[in-house]
Amino acid sequence: MVTIPGSGINSPSFWSTFQRVTFTLGRSVNQHFLLGKTAAIQQWRSEGRAAVWLHVPILQSRFIAPAAALGFSFHHAEADSSTLTLWLGQGPSRLPGYATHQVGVAGAVFDESTRKILVVQDRNKLKNMWKFPGGLSEPGEDIGDTAVREVFEETGIRSEFRSLLSIRQQHSHPGAFGKSDMYIICRLKPRSFTIELCPHECLRCEWMDLTDLAKAADTTPVTSRAARLLLYGHREGFEKIDLTMDQLPAVYTGLFYKLYHRQLPDSYKMMTGVD
């Protein structure tokens, strides 16, 4: 526990762990709160503390510029609060960064009985290319759920998750505020077949023969690749192309996580009895 010098603090909660000092500005924190901090920062540095974390409610943002003058910078901000950090350790900051990737998911809805695949052309694109319906994951949304939701929103088709087919990683993405983009294509099985196009998002939507898509020129390279993977899977068995999904309990959160990899033969599934 660290005693933070300075007066006029109403209800900041502050604590120290792993050589870190953290405090949260309370609603009625005094204007002079940061004035005494220069000496405190010197002391924390001499004590070997690694970093100071400062949580600022948005309506208290008048403290941000003075904190910046002390050397703090933004770690992240969302909705109604921001978090600033000051690295006190030797060398460059070793503080963990904030989220670096957005996750986009597309659904390749394939009807095995007719060999048709659901494709769309986006609105507002210079060049109209056939691709799979998809979009960005909402916070906390599982990959397969994003695929099913986006397919339904764009095309009116109901579907269910089957497997994960491909992962693309792209940096400095223009649509991701300069962050990185992970774009995942899932194989989905259709549960309905009548297209109800979303006119805001899609220009065209159709069930296309998979071979035509695999050979099409007016498609994106990633879509083309996935179409050829699906054709291979359709002919030789989807186990050749699928990453299947398992749900496992998380140690720390008590929540569940989802794990995707090539299906293991039964003889390899129960070697330990752990899962």
Next chain:
Amino acid sequence: MVTIPGSGINSPSFWSTFQRVTFTLGRSVNQHFLLGKTAAIQQWRSEGRAAVWLHVPILQSRFIAPAAALGFSFHHAEADSSTLTLWLGQGPSRLPGYATHQVGVAGAVFDESTRKILVVQDRNKLKNMWKFPGGLSEPGEDIGDTAVREVFEETGIRSEFRSLLSIRQQHSHPGAFGKSDMYIICRLKPRSFTIELCPHECLRCEWMDLTDLAKAADTTPVTSRAARLLLYGHREGFEKIDLTMDQLPAVYTGLFYKLYHRQLPDSYKMMTGVD
């Protein structure tokens, strides 16, 4: 182009696209800048504009609380600036969110000739479990590069990327500031064999027989699963478990992206000539 009412603006750059109003606060923007904005926001809303984006340099953060009083909230912040948004459209905000995931990568360094795999035990964990060395991707870093870097930093072992084996998605991750976590295991080939343990990160590190790891109880479920995948691949061919990597040119950025999926047979690779 939108004319923003209000005086005293020194050098804000502001423009409109897709029914959006964006402005950046200049260094000497006047204290009264936001006072005239209530009427302007009414007007933009009546004009059918969807959103206002406000970019605030950290030293201008005194404008954040007044903007919040007008209804703005944080979209994101990093280093020395923050971005706030105000949704003007009908219904809930349809603005794209900010990055939602951190990406962690582990390297499963497997020596085929000896059937040994490189495993570590972390420091500072209550329960010592064998796992693969790994850590968070740096901004802009490719998955395979993170694996190779982290393996070297933790164990001193040099290695090269072979394939991607598994992907885990976990939400509300305690180590990710409540954001989601994507944890990817790569198969790496060793280029050196003498362990030089990083004492800050690792408690123990050794080359373990792969069968022992696949059967071990003191390992995480994800590590155990990957060990069994590797054992299957070692016995029946790594093409059974690998997602191989290709590099392709990105349309928008001129950069390259990396795409991971099951290897396609040669006859499926060149169906279109596109890639």
